[in-house]
Amino acid sequence: MTVNALVDTGAYMLVITDLIREQLDLPLIEEQLFRMADDSERRGEVVGPVEVRFENRRTSVNAVVLPGALEVLLGSIPLEDLDVVIDPKHQRLIVNPRSRISPRST
Numbered sequence: 001m002t003v004n005a006l007v008d009t010g011a012y013m014l015v016i017t018d019l020i021r022e023q024l025d026l027p028l029i030e031e032q033l034f035r036m037a038d039d040s041e042r043r044g045e046v047v048g049p050v051e052v053r054f055e056n057r058r059t060s061v062n063a064v065v066l067p068g069a070l071e072v073l074l075g076s077i078p079l080e081d082l083d084v085v086i087d088p089k090h091q092r093l094i095v096n097p098r099s100r101i102s103p104r105s106t
Contacts, residue, residue, distance in 0.1 A: 001020070001023065005072040005073065006071055006072065006073050006074065007073075007074050007079070007086060008074065009079070010037055011074075011076065013061065013063065013064050014050060014063040014064065014072070014077070014078050015063065015064045015072065015073035016050070016063045016064070016069070017069050017070065018067070018069070021047055026048055026063070027047060028045055028047055029046045030045075030046050031043060031046070032045075032046055034064065042067070044065055044066040044067070045065045046062050046065075047063055047064075047065055048060075048062035048063050049061065050062070050063045052074070052078050052082065054082050054084060054093065056101075056102075057083065059081035059082050061077055061081065074093075083095070083096045083099055084096060085097075
């Protein structure tokens with residue numbers, strides 16, 4: 001499945017919609033309480049694993065399904081695992097220029 005995701009460095013995990021979870025038939029791992037950017041708390045489900053691909057990179061992560069989520073958020077864990085960086089001038093995600101061939105762990 002190909003989806004567009006909003007890069008959100010304030011998010012910790014990959015956030016997906018309930019529809020995506022249903023289409024991928026992802027199993028429930030656990031329920032958790034998550035703190036939102038406005039400091040409120042919401043209960044959500046952790047599901048997975050989900051393989052995330054970007055250019056020549058891939059990683060497997062768990063995802064969060066929050067009730068009412070309308071878009072996919074790509075948080076800091078998958079961003080780090082993919083070894084990608086944000087190009088703020090062009091508002092895009094790019095492969096880390098220091099490791100173009102393959103991701104490296106920090």
